[in-house]
Amino acid sequence: MSERMKHSGLWATLFAAISLIWIFPIVLVLINSFKDKTYISQNAFSIPLGKAFVGMSNYTRGVERTNLIESFGWTVVVTVGSVALILLCTSMCAWWIVRVDNAAAKTLYLLFLFNMIVPFQMVMFTLSKIADMLSLNTPWGLWVLYLGFGAGLAVFIFTGVVKSIPQELEEAAMIDGASVPRIFFEIVVPIMRPSIISVAILQTMWIWNDFLLPYLTLDMSKYKTMPIAIQYLKGGYGSVDMGAMMGCLVLAIVPIVVFYIVCQKYIIKGVMAGAVKG
Amino acid sequence: MITMVGKAIRKWWGVFALPTFAAFVIGFLIPFVMGIYLSFTKFTTVTNARWVGLRNFSGVFSDKEFIHALILTVAFTVVTTIIVNVVGFSIAYMLTKTLKGSNLFRSVFFMPNLIGGIVLGYIWLLLLNGVLSYWGRSITFSGTYGFWGMVLLVSWQQIGYMMIIYIAGLQSMPGDVIEASSVDGANGSQTMFQVIIPLMMPSITVCSFLTVTNGFKLFDQNLALTNGAPSNNSELLALNIYRTFYGRVGFEGVGQAKAVVFFIIVAAIVLIQNRLTTSKEVTA
Structure with missing residues (x-):
């Protein structure tokens, strides 16, 4: 011993x-x-x-030069809004796909699967043009774009979960006269809760740190997310004010560490859930 | 056969399925289809596209920088996949064996994963340039420096992630199998290569899949750490495509064709890997 x-x-x-x-x-x-x-x-x-x-x-200069506080705010708006919208819409969609299970539902599911293997570079140019045309170049416009481009993984995870839920519960509620939305929100959602948290974590990690999608679609004169603000510190000719940069990096890491400490248990679970996408 | 619930839900498609689908059409389907179409045209904005057939694609493969980026990306993917998985697996194995996968260490190793690629790039720019300055050099001294810098960065970032998946796999492995193999007189390396690794195939599948696709798609770290310098020598595929679009006027069509080639490669990797590895899985 x-x-x-x-x-x-x-x-x-x-x-x-x-x-x-x-x-x-x-x-x-x-x-x-x-x-x-x-x-x-x-x-x-x-x-x-x-x-x-x-x-x-370094901190004061970094914050001043990048407008980091404002970028932090926009990053929160983009991330929270997108994740909330993704959770709501894709969980509903996944339930519909599994329960309806007709040709349309199956096609939809295959399209979402296909979405998961397409790299962003494939659509970046056309997506940014469409975002401009439809005036989706705002933080709330990004909610729609993230829902669209990020739907694949979320729908995939949620359909897996819904498939494992026995239908008897829903049938019983229906016989008792419950409406379809009520059945979804009061019976299905509570059962899906763990997977909803996992998807929330995965999407938060992605959207919070994402650089290229917001950089190409957002109106840069008005809105910058944190990764973009930091990248903008690098001036022309590749010169970087490393002092201001260090301050900004620390300020960018702090919220992540706090988030990690608070949600650690869920983050590890979320990683496991995301790992099924092979 | 449609169930009672299915029937009732079907007519609610406008509420349940449509919002996601509509966003999906705007955020993915239309850009994707347009992207395919535009790869066969010459254009500067989406509206002035002119059909040129396969000319963009021949432009792609006669572009030396693209070929260089392609080779570099393949090398990068191979190197990082091996390092990340071997080291991640080893740490996971030792952690579960000796300290029952201690949560504290697990958390520390996982930490870099939460930080975004741009921030990671500048963290490592500081560290690597700090070390290289003793020899009066910097990360942009040559493409080789940039390449290994990115390898270090990505290994540091992803080892923790893969380790988490491996720990979960190891912890769910039936203990009696290993005991049985030692009773049967298997030595350490026999147990590892003939019992543990075959049983871990599902985790190995997932992790190698993730590292290969991550390696191929790497962009942010490349942009922040070297931005391709010196003269595109450390430029990976994703960055090459980006700079063809936004750095060279008149090359939008070629850029889109490159993106299509990139998509085909990534999709092929995913499909091949899926087929290969699911057939190798073993159950206890």
């Missing part, structure tokens, strides 16, 4: 060491966010002391 304990202590130490190496890149950004920008490029690994230490000025 004591032999095993000693062993697991050894392993714990080993993994603790690997973990420290693992988070080192993030710690390095944090350290450099307090360093003057000329010192960052000269020596990224030094501790910011004396002249090199600039306090919070």
Whole structure:
């Protein structure tokens, strides 16, 4: 027993060491966010002391130059709206597909499956033109685009879940005179709850971090999401104010870490659910 | 045969199926069909397209930069798929074996996955340039530097994700199978290669599928870390397509044709891999 304990202590130490190496890149950004920008490029690994230490000025300059607070707001609007719309619409659609199960439903399902294997580059140019034509170049326009382009995976996961729900419950409710929407929201949705959370996590991770779709469709003069704001820090000729960049990176990572700590259990489950898409 | 519930729901299509379908038409179907059509035309905006047959496609394959990006992407995908899966599996195996898949370490390894590609790119730009500056170089010194920089970045990002899937697979593996094999006198590597790995095929399928497609589609990290520099030497396919569209006037048709080729490759990988790996799965 004591032999095993000693062993697991050894392993714990080993993994603790690997973990420290693992988070080192993030710690390095944090350290450099307090360093003057000329010192960052000269020596990224030094501790910011004396002249090199600039306090919070990288943060204030970064926020000012990128308008990061506003971008944060737009990112929240885009992500929350899109995810809510995706959850509502695709869960309803998946239930309809499984229960109706006629030629139209089957075709629809195949189309959604097909959607999952098409890379974004295939549609990026035409999608951005259509978004302009239909005035979907706003954060709320993006809700529709994300619902459309991201429907595949969500419908796929939800149909899998609905297939495993026995119909007897719904039949009984119907005989009792419940309406179709009531059956869906009061019987089906509670059963689907775990998968709804998983899909919510997966879509949040995707949409929050997505760069190209909002970059090509949004009206850049009015709305920028956080990844776009950060990319804009890189000026012409490839020059980057690494000081401001470090401040922005830290501010971009903080909400993610908070989200991770709060929802960790669900995130791991969501990853597992997403893994079925093979 | 249609059930009672099915019959009742069918006429509710306008509420249940239509919203998703309408968005799907706008956000996917029309852009996709138009994309296919435009790949056979010359255009600068969608409205002035002129049919040119297969000329765009011959332009694609005579474009040296595209071929370079294609080869680089294949190499990148192979390298990252091997590294991510071997390391991810090994960490998962050791974690489950010694510390029962300790949640704390699992969380740390998974963390990079939540960060978006653009942010990741700049994090690694700092780290890699910091290291390379000791030799007076930077990540854009040559395409090889950029390539291995991206390999490091992507491995760091994805190992944790795959590890989570492998841990779940290992934990659901029946313990008596391994015991039985050791009773039968199998040594460590026999147990690993003839018992554990065959049983883990479903997880290995999923993970290799995810890493291959992620590798092929990599864009954000490429854009942020090197942006293809120096002179497109570290440019992967997705970035090459993007820059053909938005960086070269008059090449929109070629860009769209490249996108079609890209789509066909990605789709083919998914379909082949699906077929290959599902047939290799073993149940205990």
